[in-house]
Amino acid sequence: MIKVGIVGGTGYTGVELLRILVNHPDVSLEVITSRSEDGLRVDEMFPNLRGHTDLKFSVPDAKTLGDCDVVFFATPHGVAHALAEEVLNAGARVIDLSADFRIADADEWEKWYKQPHGARELLPEAVYGLPEVNREQIKTARLIAVPGCYPTSVQLGFIPLLEKGLLEPQMLIADCKSAVSGAGRGASVGTLLCESSESMNAYAVAGHRHLPEIRQGLSRAAGGKAIELTFVPHLTPMIRGIHSTLYARIPNLDVDLQALFEARYADEPFVDVMPAGSHPATRSVKGSNTCRLAIHYHKDTGQLIILSVIDNLVKGASGQAVQNMNIMFGLDEDAGLRQVALMP
Amino acid sequence: MIKVGIVGGTGYTGVELLRILVNHPDVSLEVITSRSEDGLRVDEMFPNLRGHTDLKFSVPDAKTLGDCDVVFFATPHGVAHALAEEVLNAGARVIDLSADFRIADADEWEKWYKQPHGARELLPEAVYGLPEVNREQIKTARLIAVPGCYPTSVQLGFIPLLEKGLLEPQMLIADCKSAVSGAGRGASVGTLLCESSESMNAYAVAGHRHLPEIRQGLSRAAGGKAIELTFVPHLTPMIRGIHSTLYARIPNLDVDLQALFEARYADEPFVDVMPAGSHPATRSVKGSNTCRLAIHYHKDTGQLIILSVIDNLVKGASGQAVQNMNIMFGLDEDAGLRQVALMP
Amino acid sequence: MIKVGIVGGTGYTGVELLRILVNHPDVSLEVITSRSEDGLRVDEMFPNLRGHTDLKFSVPDAKTLGDCDVVFFATPHGVAHALAEEVLNAGARVIDLSADFRIADADEWEKWYKQPHGARELLPEAVYGLPEVNREQIKTARLIAVPGCYPTSVQLGFIPLLEKGLLEPQMLIADCKSAVSGAGRGASVGTLLCESSESMNAYAVAGHRHLPEIRQGLSRAAGGKAIELTFVPHLTPMIRGIHSTLYARIPNLDVDLQALFEARYADEPFVDVMPAGSHPATRSVKGSNTCRLAIHYHKDTGQLIILSVIDNLVKGASGQAVQNMNIMFGLDEDAGLRQVALMP
Amino acid sequence: MIKVGIVGGTGYTGVELLRILVNHPDVSLEVITSRSEDGLRVDEMFPNLRGHTDLKFSVPDAKTLGDCDVVFFATPHGVAHALAEEVLNAGARVIDLSADFRIADADEWEKWYKQPHGARELLPEAVYGLPEVNREQIKTARLIAVPGCYPTSVQLGFIPLLEKGLLEPQMLIADCKSAVSGAGRGASVGTLLCESSESMNAYAVAGHRHLPEIRQGLSRAAGGKAIELTFVPHLTPMIRGIHSTLYARIPNLDVDLQALFEARYADEPFVDVMPAGSHPATRSVKGSNTCRLAIHYHKDTGQLIILSVIDNLVKGASGQAVQNMNIMFGLDEDAGLRQVALMP
Structure with a gap:
């Protein structure tokens, strides 16, 4: 059994980790931390877990965490930097769900997250945890930066084209619709039911923190070429799900895109290329780890439209x-x- | 492996059976029938099942069904009567999710379902499939009548009291709030998103088909005494979940109800008696087989309030x-x- | 034109007052206060008001408010006590939407609201603003206590019976389902979309602050008799609306209840007694000032069920x-x- | 008073017309037709209208309709063609909410709506009822084709640029998110609450009927130039609202777009250009006739993003x-x- 610890288990990614891990056949949940909820039974905060675990929240402690085989960080940005190093040094591997190690360029990270980067020396060994791209490096990694929700859905849609050099370093557009859980479990007026249900709006059109992460991933897939990307996130009145509608122009294309995508993801357990003409709905992945893709190409205009849906959590x-x-x-x-x- | 067949797999109880059974470790799904969808891949209708099954819908056939170990009927009321007998005779056991075998009194059934009962001779052997009451009979049953959604939530809340003789044959009230999926997957104006979201209403106050089923179950728990029950169902703007608020008066009670309920359900894997003072939310059971109960007693008035939540599907x-x-x-x-x- | 001021305009009752008053033909909106938002344009916080008003929030000031003909208080409980007196003394009439003047017994108020009552001397002149009961006193009142949302829906349902002496001082039950806006616009985890949509739960079963207010109103309608009432509020996943399901037993009733209710509310512009057998939906009153009622009586058991819906805001x-x-x-x-x- | 008739009042545009017209100070509602509901009181189907109208549905009759000053057609596509001519000949003016007269080219209409055009001779006098463009022609028109929901939101966003020649005949993108009421009140599985809430999906990516209408309007604004437009509609889990996110590239722009839009719509009562940097939410127009626009321009890439929200009904x-x-x-x-x- 793999001994697992979780740092910061009171948010939505934390409870979602618990939902998955309590039924994982090879996992023994050892510790879950929360400074504010020290001593509270986890299933008192999350009654869906009643009968599935007896764990209590405890104050994070590098020694206890270090005794685990792997520690998940489900913390707000900036928290993992310091503690991750201690935990790694104590011998555990680290899987960080925050943005702390996603951007290879620490200066770029600081610009977008508006705080000093607390663990620049760890960046070189951090592996960007998109299995469809980095499976080999993940196998041996000590430190994983789990991709963001928008970046996952956008990259899985564009990567097959970029890898094949089918897209010029041109303007790509990602019009993304996210469920409200993407905003987290913190109390805020904007994500109250009365504010965010029965409504839709774009936000952060001037620039969203996931933009540099997406650009980095797309650029890597394009062999290092710079990518021009317009990314517009929207808040959508539902609990879970991201629907990314991706636009690119490839005039005079003579490649069978459907076949290209199917071949690219043929061996991927969690990417489902739907039949040509499909319109995947986010509910078709609600609670599952699947990304469903559909490819649409308008021959007369050369417009390519890729639909990509995931459960953001x-x-x-x-x-x-x-x-x-x-x-x-x-x-x-x-x-x-x-x-x-x-x-x- | 247990060979399983499903009759009528295009509704919500059908796809929910599939969701559970494709991951059941001891089950081999052999056949799923639908006259209207003969030949269609199941995952074409329900894309959440892509990658989980290759089954296609087929026309129901007693021979094929009879070769299964067990056949689930997820059909509208009245359909199971005829076919169930054939399937039983062909050697399979039958688990009927419709109302066809729930009411022991065929005349009563005909009154509420407004059609002739098509299998009166099977009624004596039909076992009402509420495991918390009939576990022993279920073990050897050939024919199971799976309880309705409202009846499950109401009976699990009242039964411990009735079994102990704590309630006089008096007026009990069940004020029940059901998600919209309880109305099924048929196209109808009343359950359109634009009609049923952002609204709530009672319905069938004059009499709902689940009333005789609930009365029968409560009466059995009371040792055969007749039960006076007022049952008011409400349509609630959500996909899944039933919240039953149960009212009874027991003046001068000197029993520890919390302990009583905890003892009654101590060995039940799917009934969770919450701590005193709790208010279970339907989302705490969304997608799970658990019924959560909370017991409230107002000493000054003798009013008992039991909260019971399940996922109706x-x-x-x-x-x-x-x-x-x-x-x-x-x-x-x-x-x-x-x-x-x-x-x- | 009637000069109107609003104290505390940043919550849901505040913006709803504005929505109504900016189109009121006889009203001139003079001032709206908020300490925290001093100087902010109202339509910057509530963009639905763009084009309808140029008002800015200002710090409350007894002089300015006193120059109005009437001042609405849309403040949290406890705030109106002190300021209302100043405003009254300055010559304006006051309509208080909070609970501050609803309970005639200040000790009772303090017990439920867990703070000292700040204006006991005003209580004798405060008129409980339920027009269907107190229209005459309202005409000349200086100080109105606007009823709570639950109390309005429950009282309008029970009052016709109590006034006629048809209910014994017995146990009445009010099973009430409220939209989430009833919890206000404050940031809190429990009313996030991700916490309160797709779910339902009861709350405050042990005792809710609206209970003494409802009991007081029912008791008055019953000529002063004490009322035993069980009140169970539920949080319902929608923005607006209250559905109260009211239960009482009247064995051997020989009164035509439908006619009784229709007669009682014949001249009321905002109470709609629906035809016998109806099931009013909350959406039928969304955004309107109407209370719709439906009366159901089960002759065999003597059970009376009254359905009452309003828009809580x-x-x-x-x-x-x-x-x-x-x-x-x-x-x-x-x-x-x-x-x-x-x-x- | 203007005498008004409505043909086909049982759908969402019908009841919305009624909601508006029963309070219109200059309107007398004379007749509302529905073949299927002949004789039914309108407020029996739509209880929100109780107390506002005594009208009953009647079978459409050209004579009665012709006696009106104006007749609204809220019918499915293809129905208005024949009857509109009769009504016009009988002396009433016609405002058609269907698509029957929106496309000037009858052959194009037939291609998209897959039926013969039944009133080609009326097309030359039909005025496209977008007041922000055609106010003068509307004043004297006998026959108005009210624009579709998507076309309204998209045209109001692009038109100021096209009129000024700022967009080359290049690829424009309209990524549009519509509430479910856009699909109408007909019973269908796809728009059940359980199918369309808690989910999002694109549809008709290969081509949607509103595409030719939008292209026609944009082309007119561009002085007749052909427009390349990619239009991707999405179904969004809410009752009302359209959010159109519009994309165009204008490298090296030296025009103040904010000022341009504000000037274009300065005198328009129902177009609200929000301050620079805004993100309008659909709920800010729920139930109102306003279109809110926000203009975003990324200087570094030349990417223009226009956000346009309306209530689709x-x-x-x-x-x-x-x-x-x-x-x-x-x-x-x-x-x-x-x-x-x-x-x-």
Whole structure:
């Protein structure tokens, strides 16, 4: 059994990790930390876990965490920097769900997250945990930066084209619609039911923190070429799900895109290329670790439209984190992740 | 492996059975029928199942169904009567999710369902599949009538009191709030998102088909005494969940109700008596087979209030059906049913 | 034109007052206060008001407020006590939407609101602003206590029976389902979309602050008799609306209840007794000042079930407040309140 | 008083017309037709209208309709063609909310709507009822084609640029998110609450019927130049609202777009250009006839992003229809349309 610790388990990615891990056949949950909830039973905060775990929140402690085989960080940005190093030094591997190690360029990170980067020396060994791209490096990594939710859905849609050099370093557009859980479990007026249900709006059109992360991933897929990307996130009145509508122009294309995507993801357990003409709905992945893609190409105009849906809390966060763990420890990649999406 | 067939798999209880059964460790799904969808891949209708099953819908056929070990009927009322007999005769056991065998009195059934009862001769052997009451009979039953959603939530709340003779044959009240999926997957104006979201209303106050079923169950728990019950169902703007608020008066009670309930359900894997003072939310059981109960007693007035929540599609239908199957075939009672509720 | 001021305009009852008053033909909005938002344009916080008002929030000031003809208090409990007196002394009339003057017994108020009552001397002249009961006193009142949302829906349902002496001083039950806006616009985890949508739960079963207010109103209607009432509020996943399901037993009733209710409310502009057998939906009053009632009586058991729906922010708060103002100033009672409910 | 008739009043645009017209100060509602509901009181189908109208549905009759000053058609596509001519000949003016007269090219119409055009001879005099473009022609028109919901939101966003020649005949993108009421009130599985809430999906990516209408409008604004437009509609889990996110590239722009838009719409009562940097939410127009726009320009890439929100049933249908009527009859353009959006 793999001994697992979780740092910061009171948010949505934390409870989602718990939901998955309490039923994972190869995992022993050892510790879950929260400074503010020290001593509280986890299932008192999250009654869906009643009967599944007896764990209590405790104050984070590098020694206890270091005794784990792997520690998940489900903390706000900036928190993992310091503690991750201690935990790594104590011998555990680290899977960080925050943005702390996603951007390779620490200066760029500081610009977007408006705080000093607290662990620049760890950046070189941090592996960007998108299994569809970095599976080999993940196997041996000590430190994983789990991709963000928007970046996962956008990269999985564009990467097959960029890898093949089919997109010029031109303007790509990602019009992304996110469920409200993407904003986290913190009390705020904007995400109250009365404010965010029965409504839709774009936000952060001037620039969102996931933009540099997406650009970095797309650029890597394009062999280092710079990518021009317009990214417009929208708040959508639902609990879970991201729907990314991706636009690019490829005039006079003579490649079978459907076949290209199907080949690219043929061996991927969690990417489902739907039949040509499909319109995946976010509910088809609710609670599951799957990304569903559909490819549409308008021959007359050369316009390509890619539809990409994930559950932001699973493939966009905690499920992908567990997928990384499975790869790191040589388990079946879908261990603990075979749940069917809840529909309806 | 237990060979399983499903009759009528295109509704919500059908797809929910599939969601559970494709991951059940002891089940081999052999056949799923639908006259209207003959030949269609199941995952084409329900894309959440892509990658989980290759089954296609087929026309129901007693021979094929009879070769199964057990056949689930997820059909509208009145359909199971005729076919169930054929399937039983062909050697399979039957678990019926419809109302066809729930009411022991065929005349009463005909009065509420406004059609002739098509299988009166099977009624004596039909076992009402509420495991918390009839576990022993379920083990050897050939024919199970899976309880309705409202009846499950109401009976689990009242039964411990009735079994102990704590309630006089007096007026009990069940004020029940159901999610919209309880109305099924048929196209109808009343359950359109634009009609049923952002609103709440009672319905069938003059009399609902689940009333005789609930009365029958409560009366049995009371040792045959007649029960006066007022049952008011409400349509609630959500996909899944039933919240039953149960009222009874027991002046001058000197019993520790909390202890009584905890003892009654101590060994039940799917009934969770919450701590005194709790208010269970339906989302705490979303996608899970659990019924959560909370007991409130107002000493000054003698008013008892019991809160009972289930997922109407799981403990209220398909999950309970699988729980019955597990008991019938000597499997772990929670095999395939260990999923944690999806929260948020 | 009636000069109007609003104290505390940043919550849901505040913006709802504004929505109604900016189109009221006889009103001139003079001032709206908020300490925290001093100087901010109202339509910057509430963009639905863009084009309808140029008002800015200002710090409350007794002089400015006193120059108004009437001042609405849309403040949290405890705030109106001190300022209301100043404003009254300065010559304005006061319509208080908070609970500060609803309970005639200050000790009772302190018990439930857990703070000292700050204006006991004003209680004798405070008129409980339920027009269907107190229209005459409202006309000349200086100080109106606008009823709470639950109390409005429950009282309008029970009062016709109590006035006629048809209910014994027995146990009445009010099972009430409220939209989330009833919890206000404050940031809190429990009313986040991700916490309160797709779920339902009871709360405060042990005792809710609206209980003494409802009991007081029912008792008055019963000529002073004490009322035993069980009140269970539920949080319902929608923005607006209250659905109260009221239970009482009247064995051997020989009164035509439908006719009784129709007669009682025949001249009421905002109470709609629906045809016998109806099931009013909350959406039928969304955005309107109407209370719709339906009466159901089960002859065999003597059980009476009354369904009562309102928009908690309109008839349950701001609309009722404006109705009071119209009565106080001799305007048409429905001036500014003729909006049809938004459906769908 | 203007005598008004409505043909086909049982859908969402019908009841929305009624909601607006029963409070319109200059309108007398004479007749509302529905073949299927002949004789039924309108408020029995739509209880929000109880107390506001005594009208009953009747079978459409050209004579009765012809006696009106104006007749609204709220019918499915193809129905207005035949009857409109009769009504016009009988002397009434016609405002058609369907698509029947929106496309000037009847062959194009037939291609998209897959039926013969039944009134080609009326097309030359049909005026496209977008007041912000065609106010003068509307004044004297006998026959108005009210724009579709998507087309209204997209055209109001792009038109100021096209009129100024700022956009080359290049690829424009309209990524549009529509509430479910856009799909109408007909019973269908896809728009059940359980199918369409808690989910999002694109649809008709290969081509949607509103595409030719939008292209026609944009092309006219561009002085007849052909427009390349990619239009991707999405189904969004809410009752009302359209959020259109519009993309265009204008490298090296030296025009102040904010000022351009503000000037273009300065005198428009129902177009609100929000301050630079804004993100309008659809709820800010819920129930109101306003279109809110926000302009974002990324200097470094030349990417222009325009956000445009409307209530699809008001400015996208029935409100715009009434706005047309007001213009046609010389009334205040906002008569009956001054309602503030319902927020929350």
